[in-house]
Amino acid sequence: MKLFKIILLTISLFILSSCAMRDPFITEQTYERFAKNRNLAIGGSHIPNMNQHRREVYSEDKYIYKFETPPKCFFGYLTNKDDKPEKVIDWVILSGKEFCKQQI
Numbered sequence: 001m002k003l004f005k006i007i008l009l010t011i012s013l014f015i016l017s018s019c020a021m022r023d024p025f026i027t028e029q030t031y032e033r034f035a036k037n038r039n040l041a042i043g044g045s046h047i048p049n050m051n052q053h054r055r056e057v058y059s060e061d062k063y064i065y066k067f068e069t070p071p072k073c074f075f076g077y078l079t080n081k082d083d084k085p086e087k088v089i090d091w092v093i094l095s096g097k098e099f100c101k102q103q104i
Contacts, residue, residue, distance in 0.1 A: 029101035037102060038075065038091045047077045048086035066094065073100040 041047050048055070051065050058064035063086065064076040074094040079086040093100055 029103045031097070031101055034073075034100045034102040038077075041077060041088045042090065043087060045085045045087045047088050048079050062089075064092075070099060070102065072096045075100065 047065055048063075054065045054067065055063050056066065058076070058078060061081055063079045063081055065079070066074065066076045068074050073096045076092055076094055077088045078090045078092065079088055
């Protein structure tokens with residue numbers, strides 16, 4: 001009975017420990033997954049609202065919010081200057097496309 005309680009406690013701790021469990025069949029990192037994740041922000045205003053310190057002028061009618069994630073992959077979200085509130089209209093890779101890959 002004591003062994004059962006120890007095993008049950010161990011399993012419970014493992015499940016509740018917030019360990020990231022990944023799909024074992026998805027092991028490759030791809031650019032397509034990276035692009036899909038970036039496309040999720042298009043049309044939203046949370047990027048401009050939460051990252052004002054990253055804003056730079058991209059052209060005479062657009063702002064860019066620059067990021068580096070994953071490391072060595074530099075990209076930015078584009079917004080119109082005239083939109084109130086600002087909304088993401090597109091994203092571009094600035095440099096390091098070969099590093100712009102994500103697993104999930």
